[in-house]
Amino acid sequence: MKKFVFLSIFLSLILSFSFFARAESIKPTGSVSIFGIYTDENDRLDNDKMSALGEYEEWWSGGEGNIKLDFDSLKFEGYVRDDYDWFANLKFDAKRMFQFKGSVNRMFHYFGHEIPFPEGYPDYTDGFQLQGSPWVYNDVIANQAGSKSYTTSAGSGTGAGGKIVRYTDLNVGKNYHIRITKYATSGIFHVPTLPGLKLFYDFNRYEKFGYRQMYYMGGKCATCHIYTYGRRINDRTNTLKLGLRITRKLWGLEYYYEYKDFEDKAKPRSFYPDEVHHPVKGPSALDPSKFYGEIFYNENNLLYANTSPDVYKYTHVAKFYLKGLPFYSKLVASYVYSNIKSEYDDDAGYELMSSGGNFDKERENLSPYFYAFLISLTSRPLDNLTINAKYRYYSIDADNVDITLYPVNATTAWPVCAGRNYPSWNPGYPYGNPAHYTYKSDYVLDRDVNEVKLALSYILKSKYVVSLGWEMENINRSSKQMNSQNPLDPNFPDVPYTKNYKDTTTNSVFLNFNGKPFKNLSFRFSFRYDYTDDPFEFKKAKCPVGASVNATYDVWQYYRKLIGSADPEDSYTTRLSLDFTPIKNLILGFNGKYIYQDNDDADWDKYIISVGANLTYQLTKRLTFNLGYEYYDIDTETPAVVPIFDG
């Protein structure tokens, strides 16, 4: 892929300059500027200053330069700020026979180190020693409230309990940052011997490189001992588009092929998890310390944290339009087919994830495909009336994941538990009976979608445009959610995910009203209402009102009986913007947006208000002022269900 980029840029530059050398004028217009930036170098060593004020802006000492060159057919623009930020844009137009654009853009983004506890919680930091304890910890960030005395490097006190939380930064002093580089090039070639035929290409590459802070849980200590380390960032996305376009008087045709990939080249964090112990430890002769295959991984499995799969997408797109029909109609049709592959790098050892323990997973990689068909008709039966009707269908399909959990003999696995009377409803098995079942998990994006749109647009007195419309979207999902049965029931079926999602149907109406009633005033107003019947929701998301349950985790999960959804049933959106020039040297602008959404079943609502105004006033020919104000408010009210694990 890199070869293609360099080759295309190289060939394009040769073509550009060969045309350019023959151009009549080689004297450019433009500008060159060089600036130096100075600040106190100590500021750069301050983590607060860098992360609070230097996250997006490079204010530290250095230099920057700009250049703009404008030849007849060649335009170049460049900027450089040390080695951190720079861009270069090149445009070339060879008498419209060949048009080329190329750009490189780099941005540097600084991250700080985050300590995972708010300042002031608690006071103890280094050298924490609890009364009567031989242990001294240097990295305590929180402690249980209690009545014990403690000493730290800062002094002694009372009020501590036995449980402590520790934090270790494994990369102290590491410069966390991200460097983003974008390469883009595109070209259009008009075939001179075949008028109306254009060949085109488009290539984009997006690279991210650097380090960022990452938390990970390496084993049983993780709940009270938090680690962070520098996770390498090294990923790239490539998009290549190749196609042709035929434009005739009454019809047109376009086809292109698009290849897109995402690859994460950074080696992920690997670790061996801690050895897992059963909470009821007994004599070693009975060896009750292990979970006997009730865990997915043990201390012998090398695991990987914070990983991303590589993704490859292959797309074919065909578009066709026909003009010259009655009532100035235009018919547009298109077809899209995509094949996607999402897979983990074998080097990361993901084969471990499908074997060992007491379960099997049938599929490693994800290979969904997507296809869509669109047809649209736009007509103008009257001079000032336009009608548009559109229909679109698309489908996403993928293989399922089949997971098998094998049965475990609880008496053999946990012999020490036999005879114990806890919990009372299931003595001897503190975590309930071991679950074993096979379930088929459908790909969650698997769906068939139909969309219909009808819109009317009317021009009123040449000053106003009124548009009215209706849209409908119906989503039929293949994936299923967990049914209402108790997973601890011995008759629990082999297929727990059997409950279908209802179709999600959204009906929308909209009104747009734009106009210019006076020479110095223009406005744009729009209103849209969406009503969704059965938005995407999870039937067993939350506890009932007033519910209380003290039980094992599995039972508590079963106690969830209320609907949860992050999608709205009703959504109202209103926008208004105004441009007003009351006098010659004063320009006023206003924009506003109000959105209200609610979902009665899931019992939440939200509103968003956004208002902005700006003013530009030229007091004299020499003195100009500008003033702007923006306000943004988002308010969400929702039930919170807080699970509390008291272990």
Next chain:
Amino acid sequence: MEDTPGGGTVGCSKDRVEDEIEVHVVNAGFNFAVTKRLTLFGDAYYVHSEEDYDRPYLGSIKSPNPWSEFDVSDYSDLEFDEYRISGGLAYNLKENLTVQIKATYADFDEDEYYMQDRDADVVYVTAGVKWNF
């Protein structure tokens, strides 16, 4: 629910919570051509941003509980003010050659923060030359 029983069990508590984010942004600037050669310019930018999160009533937690000091809303109650003021002058040495100098003061002040209070301010000066052709 009064409290959780311990021993690896789970309790749940339900309450309504509200989260609100408000942002105000103001910017202002001027450009004054004092003479044919000398131009003064300046701009100011101010942001006030805050998020208020109503802590749910966690009736199921024992009181005092191990984390009784610990208010989860502290993580989501955020407030900061940031402003930048800059001013400078440009002088045309020739019709197509301009020198420019600009000083900027930036201040970031966190009243309520996620993890650490990152109050910070910097001053930096930018100076250079621009040639039009």
